[in-house]
Amino acid sequence: MADQRFDGIKIRNLYKIFxxxxxxxxxxxxxxxxxTELNEKFGLVLGLKDINIExxxxxxxxxxxxxxxxxxxLIRHINRLIDPTSGEVLVNGVDVVRMNESELRxxxxxxxxxxxxxxxLLPHRNVLENTVYGLDVQxxxxxxxxxxxxxxxxxxxxxxxxKKYPNQLSGGMQQRVGLARALSNDAPVLLMDEAYSxxxxxxxxxxxxxxxGLQKEIKKTIVFITHDLDEALRLGxxxxxxxxxxxxxxxTSQDIVLRPADDYIANFVKEVNxxxxxxxxAVMTPxxxxxxxxxxxxxxxxxxxxxxxxxxxxxxTDVTITDPAGIPLGTxxxxxxxxxxxxxx
Amino acid sequence: xxxxxxxxxxxxxxxxxLKKFIDESFRAFTRAYGDxxxxxxxxxxxxxxxxxxxxxxxxxxxxxxxxxxxxxxGSRNLKIVAGCLFSLLAIGYFDMWDxxxxxxxxxxxxxxxSIAIGIPIGIMxxxxxxxxxxxxxxxxxxxxxxxxxxLIPVVMLLGIGKVxxxxxxxxxxxxxxxxxxxxxxxxxxxDVLEAADAFGSSSWQKLVWVQMPLALPTIMAGINxxxxxxxxxVVIASMIGVQGLGQPxxxxxxNQYFTxxxxxxxxxxxIAIIFDRVSQSYGxxxxxxxxxxxx
Ligand SMILES: Nc1ncnc2c1ncn2[C@@H]1O[C@H](COP(=O)(O)OP(=O)(O)O)[C@@H](O)[C@H]1O
Ligand SMILES: [Mg+2]
Numbered sequence: 172m173a174d175q176r177f178d179g180i181k182i183r184n185l186y187k188i189f190x191x192x193x194x195x196x197x198x199x200x201x202x203x204x205x206x207t208e209l210n211e212k213f214g215l216v217l218g219l220k221d222i223n224i225e226x227x228x229x230x231x232x233x234x235x236x237x238x239x240x241x242x243x244x245l246i247r248h249i250n251r252l253i254d255p256t257s258g259e260v261l262v263n264g265v266d267v268v269r270m271n272e273s274e275l276r277x278x279x280x281x282x283x284x285x286x287x288x289x290x291x292l293l294p295h296r297n298v299l300e301n302t303v304y305g306l307d308v309q310x311x312x313x314x315x316x317x318x319x320x321x322x323x324x325x326x327x328x329x330x331x332x333x334k335k336y337p338n339q340l341s342g343g344m345q346q347r348v349g350l351a352r353a354l355s356n357d358a359p360v361l362l363m364d365e366a367y368s369x370x371x372x373x374x375x376x377x378x379x380x381x382x383x384g385l386q387k388e389i390k391k392t393i394v395f396i397t398h399d400l401d402e403a404l405r406l407g408x409x410x411x412x413x414x415x416x417x418x419x420x421x422x423t424s425q426d427i428v429l430r431p432a433d434d435y436i437a438n439f440v441k442e443v444n445x446x447x448x449x450x451x452x453a454v455m456t457p458x459x460x461x462x463x464x465x466x467x468x469x470x471x472x473x474x475x476x477x478x479x480x481x482x483x484x485x486x487x488t489d490v491t492i493t494d495p496a497g498i499p500l501g502t503x504x505x506x507x508x509x510x511x512x513x514x515x516x
Numbered sequence: 517x518x519x520x521x522x523x524x525x526x527x528x529x530x531x532x533x534l535k536k537f538i539d540e541s542f543r544a545f546t547r548a549y550g551d552x553x554x555x556x557x558x559x560x561x562x563x564x565x566x567x568x569x570x571x572x573x574x575x576x577x578x579x580x581x582x583x584x585x586x587x588x589x590g591s592r593n594l595k596i597v598a599g600c601l602f603s604l605l606a607i608g609y610f611d612m613w614d615x616x617x618x619x620x621x622x623x624x625x626x627x628x629x630s631i632a633i634g635i636p637i638g639i640m641x642x643x644x645x646x647x648x649x650x651x652x653x654x655x656x657x658x659x660x661x662x663x664x665x666x667l668i669p670v671v672m673l674l675g676i677g678k679v680x681x682x683x684x685x686x687x688x689x690x691x692x693x694x695x696x697x698x699x700x701x702x703x704x705x706x707d708v709l710e711a712a713d714a715f716g717s718s719s720w721q722k723l724v725w726v727q728m729p730l731a732l733p734t735i736m737a738g739i740n741x742x743x744x745x746x747x748x749x750v751v752i753a754s755m756i757g758v759q760g761l762g763q764p765x766x767x768x769x770x771n772q773y774f775t776x777x778x779x780x781x782x783x784x785x786x787i788a789i790i791f792d793r794v795s796q797s798y799g800x801x802x803x804x805x806x807x808x809x810x811x
Contacts, residue, residue: 250714279716291711294805295729305715307725336805356715 177228177359178263179392180249185222185258187244187416190215193256206415218244219416222258226409228359229390231382233407235397241416242396246364249394250283251275262360280309284353288365290345292337298324298348299333305356316355323351327381343374350381354389361393368398379405400439404428404448412436424448446476446512454511455492455501462499464491471500479508546672557679560629564678567625568759571617579617580604587790591797599793603786612761612783619750619760620787626682626746630690631739638697638738639723648698655691663688663752671756681758685749692741700734701727736799740792747788 186197193215200209206217219241226232236242247253248260251267260267262282270278284305292301299317302324306316324330327347337345346366353361367375379402386393397403403410404424411421412432420432428448431437451473466487469478471494478490482505489504525531571579580601587600607616641648667684674680704727712726728735754762761780768777 252710252713276716276718279714281716283714285711285714287707287711289707291705291707293708293726293729304712304725308715308717308721338805362714 177392178261179228179230180224180226180232180263180360180394181259181261182222182224182226182245182248183259183261185219185245185248185260186256187218187241187248187253188215188256189218197257217416218253219248219255222418224411224418224421226392226394228392230408231386231393231395231406233395233397233403233410234413235400235403235407235410236413237398240413242398242413243364244416245413246362246394246396249360249362250279250285280305280356282358283360283362284356284358285362285364286346286349286353286366288368290337290342290349290369292345292348292352294337296336297333298329298335298337298340301337301348302351302355304352309356319357320351320355323354324348326354326385327351341374343370343378346370346378347381350378354385359392361391363393363395365396365398367402375402382406400443404443425450425453429453446479447474449475449511451475451478451490451492451503451508452500454507455503456507457501458491458499460498462491462502464493464497464499467491468493468499470495475508475511478503479505479512482508542669542672550673553673554679557674557683560625560682561679564622564625564682568618568621568678571621571624572614576608576613583790587794590794592801593797596793596797600790603790607783607786610779610783612764612780615759615761615764615780616783616787619747619762619784622678622682622685622750622753622758622760623743623746623787623791626685626689627739627743629682629686630693630742630746633686634690634693634738634742635697635735638694638735639701641694641698642701642727651694655694658687659691663749667752667756676757678758681753681756684756685746685753685758688749689742689745692745693738696734696738696741697731700731700738703734704730733799733803736795736802740795740799743791743795744788747784747791750784 186200188194188196188200188209190213196204196209196213196215200217200220206220209215209217222245224232234242234245244253248255249262249267251260251270255268258268262278265278267275267278293304296304299320302320303313303316306319311319321333324333327350329344329347329351332340332344337348340348346369349366353363367378370378382393382395383406395406397406404427407424409421410424410427411418412427413419414435420427420436422430425448427436428440428443428445431440450471451469452471454475467481467485467490469481469490469492471492473492478492481487481490489502491502492500494500526534583604584597584600587597591597607613637651641651663684666687667680670680670684674683708726708730709722712722717725750758750760750762751765752762754760754766761784764780765777765784767773768780
């Protein structure tokens with residue numbers, strides 16, 4: 172689906188200062204002027220400070236942070252719904268910041284698609300007509316766009332709802348329309364700004380599964396914004412944590428949970444279900460090559476929960492971890508698994 | 517102490533000269549450009565004449581059917597259609613059919629003209645705060661200036677007749693059209709607009725697919741207001757030669773024909789109600805899927 176040679180997204184030294192003549196203060200902020208000082212002295216709002224993130228193609232990059240931390244501001248720089256005060260946003264090697272109006276329009280039509288927290292569907296268009304919106308904009312004829320849209324509507328579980336209007340659907344259904352509309356664009360980049368935050372917990376889990384299932388196939392570069400760490404850990408191949416417009420930690424879910432960068436993050440991490448997040452690889456005792464495999468095995472990358480289930484329901488005392496080829500990498504026993512689950516800082 | 521009790525006003529002669537000067541210059545302007553301006557408006561005259569001819573020459577049962585069909589298409593409400601039928605039959609039975617047709621024709625042309633001029637102005641206004649700051653006070657003047665006053669220059673320029681009457685009515689009726697178009701577009705949900713931008717819509721695509729459809733209920737309210745205000749001008753417009761229900765009313769005032777006045781007045785009320793109910797329920801039907809529900 173997505174272009175094989177797509178080069179991902181690289182954000183470099185990105186600053187955003189809201190308010191008049193913000194550019195004049197970038198240097199001061201770079202030299203340590205704080206958000207509060209900037210606001211009190213000049214009446215400007217520091218939106219983003221020195222953001223550097225590399226998002227590889229085909230991965231889900233989660234951006235997490237509390238409300239007001241600058242997540243929406245950051246994601247809107249990727250399709251330049253917001254102009255940066257300084258810095259570069261390279262999408263597939265091209266700097267979005269330097270595009271002129273028509274290049275930008277073209278870029279938005281073909282390279283990106285976006286899903287919104289409040290769905291942002293057109294109330295006067297039915298589900299099908301909403302789904303073809305991006306294709307209408309690209310001036311693709313209705314026969315072709317309908318075919319594409321129907322295919323995606325079916326994939327997100329909305330077959331039979333084409334003629335309904337958004338206000339006849341539940342929130343979860345509306346967001347499925349939002350997702351189908353974005354996917355119909357078949358752009359390599361999918362931007363999702365708190366796409367699931369307005370949904371009930373069960374529906375949210377459901378939609379996460381839909382996204383993970385689709386991603387196996389479509390392999391898009393997805394930027395997913397959330398304020399919920401569980402959601403971040405479940406979806407993110409990479410996670411960046413934002414506070415007051417600054418990235419305070421980036422890494423995989425393992426990095427975040429096992430090695431939180433500061434107390435602020437540690438505080439969040441305390442609440443997560445460690446058994447489900449931490450991989451057995453992180454707690455296993457490595458074994459020498461040629462170690463005999465006897466009894467229970469799990470694949471590298473499985474969660475602690477998976478290994479514990481095996482031990483709890485079988486009579487083995489330890490579990491061997493193997494790589495995809497079946498070569499043993501290490502072992503874990505109940506004690507070390509339990510210690511990993513309860514351990515905290 | 518004279519200045520304390522009597523406002524110290526401009527010297528009498530100077531004031532007289534000023535007024536005379538303005539009048540003279542305007543008259544000179546009229547003499548110089550009156551014909552050109554009349555030529556400019558002549559397509560309007562043709563349009564008016566055709567529309568009036570259609571309304572008065574078409575046999576009444578056909579007109580009635582057309583009106584009922586429009587009422588049904590707009591409102592999908594049998595009660596409203598029945599109300600229209602009753603009003604039209606009553607108007608015809610009391611021998612006011614021709615005048616009513618002339619008035620409807622004038623209102624129709626006036627509405628078309630107001631839409632054609634008002635909507636583009638409203639759209640431009642919604643895109644520029646500066647233009648809004650300029651146009652708003654002009655609209656205030658148009659709405660509050662007593663209509664008799666701007667009849668004077670219109671009549672001086674174009675004389676007595678249909679076209680000057682129409683222009684006077686449009687000046688009076690167009691402000692709500694412009695205001696509500698502007699308002700409707702400015703009130704369009706920011707999130708939906710952002711989505712349209714995110715998909716790379718051009719500003720024309722955004723206008724046609726997002727802003728206008730979402731503003732349409734408000735614009736319909738503008739059209740409704742515009743029609744009502746045009747009807748309110750019928751009697752005044754008849755003073756400068758617009759034919760229709762206004763003229764009998766004028767005659768009734770001059771000669772104290774109470775019943776004639778009441779009948780024609782009621783006929784104006786009747787068509788006002790028809791226009792109002794049909795356009796309002798059409799507006800409501802447009803609203804059906806439009807309210808945004810989250811969650
Ligand atoms: N247009 C704007 N003008 C001024 N400040 C803004 C603007 N947009 C966002 N902000 C500020 O930037 C900060 C980050 O906002 P936002 O990106 O919406 O946060 P989040 O999406 O993480 O909740 C907030 O303090 C907000 O008040
Ligand atoms: Mg946000």
